[in-house]
Amino acid sequence: MIILAIDTSCDDTSVAVVEKTKAGKLKIKSDIVSSQEKMHKKYGGVYPTLAKREHQRNLLPVLIKALKQSKLLETTNGKLQITDKRRILNNKSEKIKQILEREPGLARELVKFLKKYQKPRLCPSGYGGQAKIEAIAITIGPGLEPCLWTGINFARALSFFWNLPLIPVNHLEAHLLANFLLKTNESDIGYIEKVKLPAIGLVASGGNTLLVLIRDIGQYRVIGQTRDDAAGECFDKTARILGLAYPGGPAIAAEAAKLQMANTKLQIKLPRPMLKSKNYDFSFSGLKTAVLYDFKKRSKRTGRSREYVGAMAQEIQQSIIDVLIEKTIKATKGFKAKTILLGGGVICNKELRRQFKKAPALLKTEMLMPACGLCTDNAAMIAAAAFFHKQEKIPWQKARAEANLRI
Ligand code: KG4
Numbered sequence: 243m244i245i246l247a248i249d250t251s252c253d254d255t256s257v258a259v260v261e262k263t264k265a266g267k268l269k270i271k272s273d274i275v276s277s278q279e280k281m282h283k284k285y286g287g288v289y290p291t292l293a294k295r296e297h298q299r300n301l302l303p304v305l306i307k308a309l310k311q312s313k314l315l316e317t318t319n320g321k322l323q324i325t326d327k328r329r330i331l332n333n334k335s336e337k338i339k340q341i342l343e344r345e346p347g348l349a350r351e352l353v354k355f356l357k358k359y360q361k362p363r364l365c366p367s368g369y370g371g372q373a374k375i376e377a378i379a380i381t382i383g384p385g386l387e388p389c390l391w392t393g394i395n396f397a398r399a400l401s402f403f404w405n406l407p408l409i410p411v412n413h414l415e416a417h418l419l420a421n422f423l424l425k426t427n428e429s430d431i432g433y434i435e436k437v438k439l440p441a442i443g444l445v446a447s448g449g450n451t452l453l454v455l456i457r458d459i460g461q462y463r464v465i466g467q468t469r470d471d472a473a474g475e476c477f478d479k480t481a482r483i484l485g486l487a488y489p490g491g492p493a494i495a496a497e498a499a500k501l502q503m504a505n506t507k508l509q510i511k512l513p514r515p516m517l518k519s520k521n522y523d524f525s526f527s528g529l530k531t532a533v534l535y536d537f538k539k540r541s542k543r544t545g546r547s548r549e550y551v552g553a554m555a556q557e558i559q560q561s562i563i564d565v566l567i568e569k570t571i572k573a574t575k576g577f578k579a580k581t582i583l584l585g586g587g588v589i590c591n592k593e594l595r596r597q598f599k600k601a602p603a604l605l606k607t608e609m610l611m612p613a614c615g616l617c618t619d620n621a622a623m624i625a626a627a628a629f630f631h632k633q634e635k636i637p638w639q640k641a642r643a644e645a646n647l648r649i
Contacts (some may be wrong), residue, residue, distance in 0.1 A: 243632075244271070244375045246308075246400075247625035250393030251385025251413045252448065253278040253288045254618070255300035259312035259375070260423070260625035267424045268629060271365075272311035273615075273622035276300040283488050294388040298348045301396050302355060302623050307347070308621075314362035316374070331357055334403055341399045341638075345392060352399060362402045375406060377635055379621075379628030382410040384449065390643035391548030398638040399500065407635035409628040413619075414450055414649050415462070417585030418443040419630060420623035421610040438580035438608060439526060442573045447586030448474035448489070453522045453573045454649055456583065459630045462649045465573060466522025473562050473588045476526035480533045480558050484551050494555040495591055501552030508553040512561045514568075528560055563594045571603045579596065584611040587618040 249256045255278070259271040282288050289389065294542045309315040335353045342349035362375055380397040383390060394448060401408050443454040451474075452467040471479065474491055481490025486497065507555075511533050515525045533554065540550060566588075588594065589611055598609065616623060 243629075244312075244314075245377055245379050245409070245625040245628050246375050246406075247621040247628060248305075248381035248393050248397050249381045249413070249416075249619060249621040249624045250297045250301070250389045251381045251383070251397075252389060252619060253282055253293045253296075254620070255297050255304050255393075256619060256621035256624075257301070257308040258621035258625050259308055259314060260622055260629070262629055264289045264423075268422055268626050270622045271314075272308040273620050274304045274308045275615075275618075275620050276304050279489065285496045286482050286488050288386070290386040290388050293386060294392050297313070297389055297392040297639055301348060301392070302351050306355070309359075309362050310473060312362075312421070316360045316362075317358055329401070338399045338403060340522050341402060342395050348392075350398070352396070356403055368602045371379070375404075377407050377409050377628065377632065379409045379411050379624045380641060381413045381416070381624050382641060383413065383644035385413055385645060387643055387644075387645040390645060394507040394641050394643055398641055401638035401641075408638055408641050409631055409635055410641060411624045411627045411631070412647055413586065413624070413649060414445050414452070414647075416623040416627040417445045417447060418454070418456070418583045419627045420460070420585055420612040420616045420620075421583050423612065423616060423622055423626050437610075440577055440579050441581035441583055442564065442570060442577060442579040443476075443583040443585070444570050444589075445586045446473040446584075446588035448472060448478065451524050451526070451566075451588075452649070453569060455577050455579075464649055465577070466524065466569060468524040468526060470525050470527035471530060473524070473526060473566060474586070476530055476562060477558070477588065479530050481555075483530075483534050483537050485546065486551070486553060486555070489587075491591060493587060494559055495543075495593065497552050497555035498559045501549070501556050502578075504549070504552065506549050506553055508549055510553050510557045512536075514561050514564050517565055517568055522569055522576075524565060524569065526562070526565075529558070533558060559591070559593060562588070563591070563597055566594065567598060567601050567604075571601065574604065579607065581608040581610065584609070585617060585623075589617040 243262045247258045256275040260275040261269045347478045378397050441456040451472045454466050455463045455465050478490035481493045486493035515528045
């Protein structure tokens, strides 16, 4: 079984093709991500209307790249009679324009594409003539509403034209299920059957930070979440205070690593918000405020030295790592979890990965973390989640964005 997946929840346009092998493993055929990072760097954050416009521009080229890489793209040359082609398109292109009425440029390009290429199903060179895309997985939330709708409308148009069902996917759940994509995991467990349950899931991304008790796939209970800023948001906002580029996570990690090599004596101490609180919730806005006050105070005295920025970056990173690890340990003990599943952009952080693996309290607990490229937003994880929900297929008319969708 092959699933085509689309994600446009925030500022990355992504399309992937994932195949479930006979052995039940989820193999990535392609996972194309077109990042809008450069554009948003100028503004220090993501502007939904700009992001939506970029998705409209990027979706078709990214789809073509993903299909080509999966060897699923064949021209209609010689396969369809010209008259058939006209008949099919004349009947259907008006409807495609209606589905994509808010994306007229994308609709025009899509109709041209559909004239040129066949439904990506049979491709003798790639799959011995056996392969079929059976469904299109689409992120319906949570995320930026205009961005979600662009991806959903595109998926609806493809679903309508190719007569394929849609599988609606929760982006947060997908961050956790990215752990079941083949060869993405450092411990290479590979598939769910081997995972000992219950598990604790930690999603730490730009918009969300939550701890989830996982009794089985689909049986989740959110046991803790952030009361204000998400961990990634804290990286992004504090980086901005320090004059570092967007996205802040990688920028802070790079400054912190540089400082480690330079070996400074400058000491900065930031709070670890809610570290010892009795619940599993997080709060990161106080950390951001502490950074702002310290930055203002010191800049008056010493200005913004490289050493100061490095020391601050290191302390911000360590404060976030401490809180995430401590709360995960607490949840693991509290619910006697046998496995930990990590996911989301912040899990890309090298220092965080290293410290999670070395945490003495977690040494006996199986820990899964996707490869870095599968922690940040990507469509392969959307396909992974769809395989677990393949019974939840819907017709194209029913797909709706749910910007505030929860697990
Ligand atoms: O999961 P993601 O790609 O998008 C959302 O669904 O939100 O996460 C993006 C977030 C950003 O806030 C970014 O600063 C953070 O993940 N991030 C990192 C690193 N790479 C990305 N944070 C810390 N260290 C990193 N290496």
